Amino acid sequence: MDTKKTVRLFLLVLFCLCRLPFDSPVQAHAPRRLDDQQLTRALLDEVRLLRQAFQRLNLNAYRSQILIERIRTQND
Numbered sequence: 672m673d674t675k676k677t678v679r680l681f682l683l684v685l686f687c688l689c690r691l692p693f694d695s696p697v698q699a700h701a702p703r704r705l706d707d708q709q710l711t712r713a714l715l716d717e718v719r720l721l722r723q724a725f726q727r728l729n730l731n732a733y734r735s736q737i738l739i740e741r742i743r744t745q746n747d
Contacts, residue, residue: 705713
């Protein structure tokens, strides 16, 4: 690693460490805590959304692959 990258990394770490004391008061004013049932519901909703996004991603990748193969066969 060259010197410039090392200095940049050091400054980034220093900046993050200096911010830590200022981040904690913001968390004290965070929204009220969710009870267990609400937390479970929120996590399940998030998992469902992630699953849907993953399925869309796979479908788009499949369609893209089909399109690439069609273009490849037309060029041949």
